[in-house]
Amino acid sequence: MSILRRIGADYTPGRGTTFTVWAPEAEKVEVLLQNADKKKITLQREAFGYWTALAEDAGPGTRYMYTLNEEKDRPDPASQFQPDGVHKASAVVDHTRFNWTDKNWKGLPLKQLIIYELHVGTFTEEGTFESIIQQLPELKDLGITAIELMPVAQFPGNRNWGYDGVYPFAAQNSYGGPEGLKKLVNACHEQEIAVVLDVVYNHMGPEGNYLNDYGPYFTQKYNTPWGSALNFDDAHSDHVRNFFFQNALMWLRDFHIDALRLDAVHAIYDTGAKHFLQELREHVTQLEQQENRPFILTAETDLSDVRLVNPVDKGGYGLDAQWFDDYHHVIHTLLTGEREGYYEDYGKPEQLKKALEHTFVYNGLYSEHRKKTLGTDATDNPARQFIVCSQNHDQVGNRMLGERLTELLSFEMLKAVAGLVLLSPYVPMLFMGEEYGEENPFLYFVSHTDKDLVEAVRKGRKEEFAYFASKGEAPDPQSEETFNRSKLQRSYTSNEKQNQLREFYKQLIQLRRTAPALAKPDKPYMEVNLEEEQLVLHLIHKGKEPALYCLFNLSNQTQETALLNTTVSGDWKLVLNSADAAWGGAGADIAESLKAGSTFTLPPASVLILQKQK
Missing domain, CATH: 2.60.40.1180 (Golgi alpha-mannosidase II)
Structure with a gap:
């Protein structure tokens, strides 16, 4: 296991802030403090291209930029707060100030999780971390034991799913920044609700991404669906790996996050002797020993590969669980009749039985959609290693019109689907609003400031859904109306049918937790x-x-x-x-x-x- 190097702005009360940045190709690096006297400090070069300096007068909230080779002023790649967005100065954060009240909280094991996936910006009208706190009693009443936050790393503008983040260490400013996130986590723990955070280690968003100005964070060896792959196994990759290991540890240690959901790990390309995910697990295990509490690592993948969750001594990476898409696909195709795209591999009744008894439907079988053999056998892997759902942000939001199952199935069938998820042997996950049959869609939305990028996104969505032209046009992802249409109505308090559905979910969850x-x-x-x-x-x-x-x-x-x-x-x-x-x-x-x-x-x-x- 590699020795890690702290990066970013590390504030120590009574001492000041130590600034550390990795810029191996730079000839000179300075930190420009945007305080009263606009002080500029030259950083000292250390081994492997790290630069560091102590600023005694840089306290919490101090804005700063790095100047590279006296030419480019750039925010900190490891910034922990971008108060004015992705293009402006970073700000120093003090992690010693927050008054945590969760010292007796030790988390929950996987087998006890009833996960509720939510998007911070659309879960409440205000769209902030603190506004979620007001809804926690309702989630607890429902029986939820964990919320899963879609990515909160700083993205451009104030409307985004979160997968366009460009500052992995910085909690989104429009959501309430690091202070707001801590308040939410603390409040969740007071309600005995765990917090899962979705993190993206397979790509970076396009706008505000200044990593190339600092060093070889990306490699041309591979491509992802979202652009160049992050450099986890090429020259200088040790320090890119360090960047993301430190990121994971920060969320768990400094924000008291209970679990990380690792986005699309099949796009984390690493052919080195020790895969990035295995080493991440080792560093998190070491943190568990230091903090005397467990942390859960889950992964999203579409490869049906038990290597992710198998222990290292069995050739695995040792993660705790992975999303199990087959179960969703089988349910969706059987009940909606849809067979387009990747759904063409599903829709056979016997696949439901196989998914329950053996987990992966494609466990070494030929996939007609992918034109290749897919998957490994997960029969002997415990059910707690797999997270299932009937809806999630991808399966709803990547539809052209963002329709939920509410629009696709009868009211009675919605209850049967709830039973399939909550009565399965796997770890169940709900998507926000599903429990009462939310009727608003969950659409794809962005708020980029680069006009060319906005047009590219619009064009891409139109081309993606050209096949569905008969259903109308894809909603404009840049439009604020698209974002507002995706907000929950919470209409179950005035809608009898919706309230009955929510009560049914509540009864199923109670049974799941007590039977x-x-x-x-x-x-x-x-x-x-x-x-x-x-x-x-x-x-x-x-x-x-x-x-x-x-x-x-x-x-x-x-x-x-x-x-x-x-x-x-x-x-x-x-x-x-x-x-x-x-x-x-x-x-x-x-x-x-x-x-x-x-x-x-x-x-x-x-x-x-x-x-x-x-």
């Missing part, structure tokens, strides 16, 4: 049977007594079915029926107690949950 059979759900402790023609799924959790029998009708017709003669003997008691009037259903005449082999009628688009009677 003994779901305390440690896993593939070896389940029985799965699928009536493929009828689309009736039998899912039995039997890890601990009393066992749970989850029965889904995923068709839009009533279906005759019978309880299976399972390895769990005895009678079954009905504990939840999505067709009940309490959940906005039409009602269904199903006996309160059922025996194995008994036949009955399942309402269309429904889920029943039965518990073994003693």
Whole structure:
């Protein structure tokens, strides 16, 4: 494991601020303090192209820029605050000032996470970190145990998904900056809610990206869908790796973040002896020992590769969990009938059974969409290593019109889908607003200031969705209206149907958190049977007594079915029926107690949950 070098503006009370920047090709580096006397200090060159200097009169809030070779004034690549946006001066941050009240908080294990993904700018009307605090009681009431923030690293303007960030260390100024983020994390921990932060280590955004002025942060060896790849294995890569290792450690240590979600790790290219992700895990493990608390690393990938989550002694990178897209794709295609793009590999009923029993659907199979064999076998990997959802920012927001499942499925089917996610053995994740059937879309939006870049983005979106011209034009991503249309309405307080759906989610989450059979759900402790023609799924959790029998009708017709003669003997008691009037259903005449082999009628688009009677 490499020895790390601190970078950025490191403030120490009573001593001042030490400025350190990596600029291996520079001949001279100065820091220009934008205080009263506009003081300029020359940094001293150290080994491997690092430059450093102590400024005793640079305190918290001091604005500064680096001057490279007496020619270019640039913000700090490791800036922890950009109060005036991506093109202006950086500001010194004091991490010793904040009054943390979470000293007894030690985080939550993966098996206890009910994750709620949200976008800071559209989750509330104000679009700030602090405004989320007001909503935490509602999330806690719902049963959420972790929020996952889409990226908050400083991006241009004040409207962006976050994946165009160019200052990985700086919490977005329009959201409330580092102080606002700390307040949110502290408040979450007071409510016993963990915080997952989405971080982007596979590319940098285009506007305000000055890294090339400092050094070889990028490599021409590889390309990503978003431009040049970050340099994790080429010449000088040790110091690029250091930059991102330090970034991860900062969020966990200084902001008390509980977990990181690593964006699109299949685009982190590294053919070195020790992959970036493996070494990141090692540095985080060392921090765990120092802080005496665990930190969780999860990853997004589309490669269906267990190497991410396998331990190092099995050739893996040792991450804790990864997003499991197959489960989403199977559910989406079966229920919406959509088969375009990457969905063409899905839509077969038997894939749902396979996803539950073996995890990856493509586990060494040929993918028609990719025209190659894809995936590894995850059958023996524990279910807690995989995060599932029916909606997320990508699967909703990358649609031309940003439609949620609310627009694509019936009200009754929305409840069945909730059951598929929350009653699976995997770690469940909801997308903001899903729990009550939010009707506003979640669209793609930006607020770039570079006119040419704005036009390029607009053109790219139009070309991407040219096939869907019959549905109209893609909304203008630069328009403030597009952003405002994506904000949650929270209309469930005045909409009976939406409130019933939210109460149904709440009941499912409560069951997930309290039922003994779901305390440690896993593939070896389940029985799965699928009536493929009828689309009736039998899912039995039997890890601990009393066992749970989850029965889904995923068709839009009533279906005759019978309880299976399972390895769990005895009678079954009905504990939840999505067709009940309490959940906005039409009602269904199903006996309160059922025996194995008994036949009955399942309402269309429904889920029943039965518990073994003693």
